[in-house]
Structures are given as structure tokens and as C-alpha cells.
Amino acid sequence: MQFQQLQYFVAVAETRHFTRAAELVHVAQPSLSQQIKALERELGADLFLRARGNITLTDAGEALLPLARRILADADTARYEVQELVQLRSGRVRLGATPSLCTGLLPDVLRAFHDRYPGIQLLIEESGSHDLVRELARGALDLALIVLPLPPGSPALTTVELLREDLVVVSSPEATVPGRGRGGVRIADLEGERLVMFRHGYDLRELTVAACRSAGFEPGFAVEGGEMDAVLGFVRAGLGMAVVPRMVAARSGRGLRVTPLARPGLYRTIALAHRSDVAPPRAARELQRMLLER
Numbered sequence: 001m002q003f004q005q006l007q008y009f010v011a012v013a014e015t016r017h018f019t020r021a022a023e024l025v026h027v028a029q030p031s032l033s034q035q036i037k038a039l040e041r042e043l044g045a046d047l048f049l050r051a052r053g054n055i056t057l058t059d060a061g062e063a064l065l066p067l068a069r070r071i072l073a074d075a076d077t078a079r080y081e082v083q084e085l086v087q088l089r090s091g092r093v094r095l096g097a098t099p100s101l102c103t104g105l106l107p108d109v110l111r112a113f114h115d116r117y118p119g120i121q122l123l124i125e126e127s128g129s130h131d132l133v134r135e136l137a138r139g140a141l142d143l144a145l146i147v148l149p150l151p152p153g154s155p156a157l158t159t160v161e162l163l164r165e166d167l168v169v170v171s172s173p174e175a176t177v178p179g180r181g182r183g184g185v186r187i188a189d190l191e192g193e194r195l196v197m198f199r200h201g202y203d204l205r206e207l208t209v210a211a212c213r214s215a216g217f218e219p220g221f222a223v224e225g226g227e228m229d230a231v232l233g234f235v236r237a238g239l240g241m242a243v244v245p246r247m248v249a250a251r252s253g254r255g256l257r258v259t260p261l262a263r264p265g266l267y268r269t270i271a272l273a274h275r276s277d278v279a280p281p282r283a284a285r286e287l288q289r290m291l292l293e294r
Contacts, residue, residue, distance in 0.1 A: 003075065005039040006068040008032050009047060013065050016055045087282040092121040095287065096132040096144035098203060099228040101270065104247030105145070105163075109294050113287050120283045128201045133157065136275055142284035145291075147203040148269040159271040162291060167207070167266040168249050169259045170232070171241040177259050184262035187215045194222035194240040196231050203268065208243045211266055232256065 011021035012032070022029040040047050045060035057065065097106055102124065110122060125135060129146040136144050137155035150157065169185045171177055179189035190212060197219070198205040205224075212219040222240035228248065235242050236255040243266065249258045272288055274280050280288065 001039065001042050002035075003071075005035045005042075006071055008035050009039060009061075009064065010068050010072060012036060012048065012055065013057060013061065018055070085282075088117055088120065088286060090119045091281065091283050092123055093281075093284045093287050094123045094125065094140065094142045095284075096125040096127065096135055096141045096146075098129060098132070098145065098147065099126050100204065100245050100248050101145045102126050103228055104245060104251055105270075105294075109287075109291055113290055117283065117286070129203050130201055133273070136273060139275070139278070142274065142280045143288055144273050146271055146273050148271050156276040157273045158276045159273045160288075160292065162270045162272050164267050164269050166246045167204075167243050167261060167268065168246050169241055169261060170235050170244055170249050170252070170256045171259070172236055172238040172255070173257050174238060175241060175257070177241075177257065179262070184260040184265070186262045187211045187266070188217075190219065190241075191215070191217040192220070195219050196226070196234045196240040196242040197221045197224035198231055199225045199227065202227075204243065204245075207266065207268060 007025055008021065008027070011024045012018055015021045015024060018033055018036075019029050022032040025032065036047065043060065043064070046058050047061035047064060049056045049058055095106075106124075110124075113120070114122065125132065125141060125144075127135070130151050132141065132144040132146050133150065133154050135141045136157060145162065146159070148159065148161070150159070169177070169190075177185060178193060179185045195208070197208070209219060223234050226234065228244070231242050231244070232248075232252055234240070243261075245268065246258075249256065272291055274284070274288075279285075
């Protein structure tokens with residue numbers, strides 16, 4: 001009994017027509033008929049009752065049909081599983097993340113992933129959440145680490161909350177930190193201070209400015225328009241202070257004073273997102289698992 005013969009048998013059983021079955025499996029009709037006859041000889045029983053314009057299953061055919069379908073389905077599953085394993089030996093994962101997450105969260109996880117799957121190429125897109133959502137929607141990314149909530153009008157994305165991260169105030173060691181002695185810096189204490197501010201479209205910019213406005217004042221900027229590394233560098237140089245994620249501050253090294261924000265403080269919610277209508281490839285799902293279990 002050959003695998004191909006079972007494919008031909010199921011095609012005839014489902015179409016009840018030898019010519020249409022041959023078209024379905026892309027083979028000449030005489031070849032299909034010969035293979036069905038060979039299968040019947042192998043099994044020692046007729047599988048079809050052949051009447052002009054009317055093909056029906058015999059009792060033997062009825063018994064074989066669910067078994068043949070199961071064998072074909074198992075073969076498809078085996079093929080899929082092997083392909084999935086192959087994807088973990090080669091291929092790529094296209095991951096988007098905000099610059100602060102590239103600095104704080106990703107290095108350790110990506111190192112562990114690369115150690116486990118050295119054949120997988122990691123392509124990192126560093127941008128703000130709004131840009132990453134657009135890149136996910138057009139299929140340019142497999143996964144993205146974004147800041148919740150999603151912007152209005154976002155495409156259909158599946159999101160899994162990854163972490164909630166506190167924000168802190170960083171300043172140069174020589175700068176006077178406002179509000180010290182009260183359990184940290186209140187947002188209101190930043191009124192009149194010169195802030196080093198991220199570029200437009202940066203999630204941290206929007207979050208900080210919104211918090212200042214909720215406290216009743218418009219923040220003042222000493223310099224604005226930078227990415228994460230530039231902002232930290234300007235703060236070290238004493239140009240002003242900035243509100244950054246705690247994880248980034250912890251990794252920033254010397255030259256910065258880190259002060260917590262007083263309760264209730266500020267935090268951001270990080271989520272792992274992918275398109276709802278397309279399942280990520282196996283390698284991307286494995287990276288997703290490692291991020292969720294980090």
C-alpha cells in the first residue's frame with residue numbers, strides 16, 4: 001500500500017468521479033485508475049462500485065475511508081512538525097521594540113535565544129510604539145514589544161502583557177534633585193525644572209508631558225528631540241533631568257543619579273504583540289515564550 005494510492009482513493013471517494021479526482025490531485029485519469037486498481041489488488045477487495053455516472057463506496061471502501069483520511073492527516077502533521085523544527089535551525093525573527101526596551105529588557109533575552117538557536121537571524125526594528133504597530137499591520141514584523149494602551153484606530157493585534165515598569169528621574173550627580181526627603185520626586189516638583197525630552201512620537205515623551213499637565217503645569221525643556229542614548233548623555237552633561245524607565249536607569253552605568261518618583265508614581269505597561277490574523281512563525285513563537293518566561 002502506497003501513500004499516493006491513499007491520496008487518490010480519498011480524492012475519488014470525496015468527488016465520486018474519477019476524472020474530477022484526477023484533476024484534484026494533478027494526475028492523468030488513467031494513472032489514477034491504475035493506482036486505485038493496484039490498491040484494490042493489495043487489499044483483496046473492491047473499494048468502489050463503478051456504474052456509469054455513479055461511483056459509490058463498497059463496504060470495504062467505507063471502512064478504509066476514515067483510516068485513509070487519518071493516515072493522510074498524520075502525514076501532514078508530521079510534515080508540519082518537521083518544518084517547524086527546521087525553522088528553529090535557520091531562518092529569521094523580525095522583532096520590533098522601543099529604544100528603551102532595546103537598552104533594558106532585550107539584551108539578556110536575545111543572548112539566551114541566540115545561544116539556544118544560533119542559526120536564527122535576529123532582525124531588530126527600533127522605533128516608537130505607534131511606528132511598530134504600523135509595521136506589524138503591514139507584515140514587516142513578526143513580533144513587537146509595545147507600550148499599552150494601543151493608539152486609537154490600531155489594527156487587530158493580539159497583545160500579551162509582559163511587565164509593568166516604574167519610571168524614575170535621572171539627573172547628573174551634581175544637580176539638585178527637587179523634592180528630596182519626601183519619599184521621592186513628585187511630578188509637581190518638576191514644575192520649573194528643565195527637562196531633557198525625547199523626540200515627538202516617543203512613548204515616554206507623551207507619558208511625561210501628560211503627567212505634568214495633569215499636575216497643572218506645562219513642562220519646560222532644556223533640550224528635546226533625542227533617542228534614549230542621547231537623552232542619557234545630555235543628562236550626564238548636566239543639561240537637565242529626564243524621566244526614564246527604571247530598567248534603563250539601572251543599566252545606564254556611572255554618571256547618573258537615579259531618584260524614584262513619589263507615590264503613586266508613573267509606570268508603563270509593556271506588551272508583546274503580533275497580528276491577530278497571522279500566526280507568528282515557530283522561531284518567533286519560541287522567542288515570545290522566552291520573553292514571557294524571562
